[in-house]
Amino acid sequence: MKSSLLPLDYYHNDTIFDSFFPDRIRKISRIHWTPLGIAKKAASFLAPAPGSKILDIGSGVGKFCIAAAHFFPESEFHGVEQRKDLFDLAIKAQQRSEVSNVLFIHGNFTQLNLDTYDGIYFYNAFAENLINVARIDDSVDYSTGLYTYYANYLGNALVNKSRGTRLVTYHGYEHEIPKGYEMVEQDEAKPLKMWLRK
Ligand SMILES: C[S@@+](CC[C@H](N)C(=O)[O-])C[C@H]1O[C@@H](n2cnc3c(N)ncnc32)[C@H](O)[C@@H]1O
Structure with missing residues (x-):
């Protein structure tokens, strides 16, 4: 039997x-x-049944995808990240975390076909273009123009998704969510919102 080297509380x-x-x-x-x-x-809403395929837009060092994959091993979690060093750290984190239902992709989310996903997780990835404090680093360009471009791109992709598509926003701006999505659950204490495409 395989014995894990991870600390007992690793996922908690x-x-x-x-x-x-x-x-x-x-x-x-x-x-x-x-x-x-x-x-x-978030993952319990995004992956209501085995076989769900979820995308984390801006997956950073992979924390959401890896934790979600651990708790919901019968669903698939993909993460796309623009910063190569964070993508590399996510791959390393995946290897030590012993989850196999995760795929990390290095690139911009605009390069992916969002239609292939049942659900999307979005932790306010574009805000770094607007908020000039506590930025991750200076390795990417920031501008309000880029914010508008990304927000509009995601908005259009969300509009085109089919009925029943699930979306979770964490610390999100509500104006980024297009008409047609209904907020069906909200954690009052935390800026966590669950949305359903009607
Ligand atoms: C707030 S962090 C969230 C990280 C991860 N989702 C998590 O919850 O642990 C947002 C991430 O989005 C990435 N990001 C921002 N704009 C992006 C874009 N257009 N395409 C891909 N990644 C992007 C940033 O580099 C950053 O790592």
Whole structure:
């Protein structure tokens, strides 16, 4: 029988999960990476049945995808990330986390066909173009024009998705969600919202 080398609380304690990342990644975790409890709750909405295929737009170091994949092993979680160093760290994190139902893609989300996904997780990835504090780094261009381009691109892709598509936003801007999506659940204490395409 395979025995795991992961600490017992690995998937339940953010400090333990984050402790495997380099210092600079750990220090910005509270602001930039999804807490494990939020990931579990979001994934339970996004993957209501085995075989669900979910995309995390802007997957960072992979925290949402890996936690979601652990708690919902019969669904598939893909993450697309524009920063190569974060993508590399996500691959390493996936290897130590022993989850196989995850795929990380290096690139811009605009390069993917969003139609192939049943659900989308979105942790306010484009806000870095608007908010000039606590940015991850200076390796990408930031501009309000880029924010508008990404927000419109995602809005159009969401409009074109089929009835029943599930979307979860964490710390999101409500104006980014197009008409046709109904908020069906909300965690009052946390900025977590569940949406359904009508
Ligand atoms: C707030 S972090 C969330 C990370 C991850 N989803 C999580 O919850 O742990 C947002 C991430 O989106 C990425 N990002 C922003 N715009 C992107 C784009 N157009 N395409 C791909 N990734 C993007 C950023 O590099 C950053 O790593």
